Amino acid sequence: MHEAASPLSRTPAVSARSRVLPLLLVATPVLLALWLVIWPAAEAVILTFLVPGEGGTEVWSTANYARFFGDSYSVNNFTNTLWTTAVTTTILLVIGLPLAIYLRFAKGQLPATVQSLVMFPMFVPSIIVAYAFIRTLGPNGTVDIFLHAVGLPRMRTPYLTPWGPVIGLVWDGLPLTVLLLLSGLGNVTRPAVDAARDVGAGWLAILVYIILPRMRSSLLVTLSFNVLGIFSSFTLPYLLGPAAPEMMGPFMQRTFGDLQDVGMARTQAVITFAVCLLFGALYVWSIAKGRTKSAAGGKS
Template sequence: MSDAAIAVRPVRAAPRGGGLTGLLLVFLPVGLLAWLILYPILRAVIRTLVVQTGTGPALSLETYRFFFTDGYSLANLWLTLWVTALCAVLLLAVCLPIALYLRFAKSRIAALVQGLALFPMFVPSVILAYALIRTLGPNGAVDLVLNAAGLPKIASPYLTPAGPVIGLVWDNIPLTVLMLVAGLGNVSDNAVEAARDAGARPFALLRHIILPQIGNALLVVLSFTVLSIFSAFTLPYVLGPASPEMMGPFMQRTFTDVQDPRMAITQAVITFAICAGFGAFYVRSIARNREASR
């Protein structure tokens, strides 16, 4: 066949049913998302805002007004924010050096370090809480060792705000390390070696070469950390204080002990709004980074 014949051969148009097929493929996950997540959220918000009166349904902000004027509710919210922020900082401080070592180490010890870092992933939260109580609780293993050595006992973090912090940091180490190692995979070995050959010290190498290239990974880590810790229940319920308490146990006690479902749903909506605000900031930042990379 001549080149002219090839040049004038008409190009077949894409099948018209492709768009419909794509919509059908997307419909199932989008429908499940709307049914299992969006619909319950909308229903919960409506239940906190609409009350039944003698003349019919009416708009009311009574539960939100009570939450933001009640000292106990605000104390629980601030404790949750404090624990979340502290855990995020501690996780980065602990996991970033581990991830850097796993990314650039070439020895066999790296496999052992990776196994130890991922070990908490396979320990259920209830078992972790029990282990921390038996280790750091009153008359636990640490107290017994100090007593045998003739040393004074330490203040137990059990049933204090430090208890959930220790448990949540230990529980979130595996996922944080994995995400940081994945982000460090984008760091070029050539750039690191070139900076070393130019005389860059480790701190300068971290600040000017590594951190700028893992900004998205750090943002992902912070997002998942905030969403995971802010909504945590088991560890704060078992290890944390009874007053003030984090939002997860607070919602459970309001629903079961106080028997006030509407107020418990209000607390859940406020918690979701805070997490959604941080999630929106994360999505916006990722979108900006993608636009900048084009």
């Protein structure tokens, strides 16, 4: 007697394949990451705790970290990097959020134009941005020449001050910030906003009680991405920032390349990595939380 195979009878095989296939698909990038990132990173972390001992041996020690945190110049650079990251991220969110909200809810031709303008910096390489900034706001730049021409006092240029990298990084990071926030705002429907207005909410109440809670994950992702990018940035701080204090990116490069102090450069890299790891973990946590929520049928 012929019996058709029940779909259920194939379920275990299908589910086993469906479990293995995604793992195989991610195997290559994971192995590459292990080889090129995880292993060198782990090795670097270990090596920072190994210092030369007596008789050419190596001993476990926290001397490298003691040296870093005992050196006021290094600490100033670290603090300056934290400050630049915090200020730039804050400015990006303060500018990016209203822009994203406007682009999400405004109708007509103007929002499309605004969006194109917001996205424009994405297509300009950092080095070009840096030189454009120098030519515009730097000493004897366009603004300076204009002020001089109209008889006004010369401006104090932000170039080569801690604000130089901030301005450059804000310009550079705005498109990604707005894109990430816009994707988060996709969770906020127009009827949800209309319903809030209908019960009496003004724009501030809508922002605080309706919009922000519904884009918590997106805000965390935006925050993480910006901190990761800014904290470890090199080009803009190198070209626009002051010589001292400097950001960790140029500081590491100089320690490694000019001073050829590999051990200290490695320690700086591990400290930078540790800070980025915190925000990386925040990003992974927010993504995992979002996935769990959607798997449970919840709406964010």
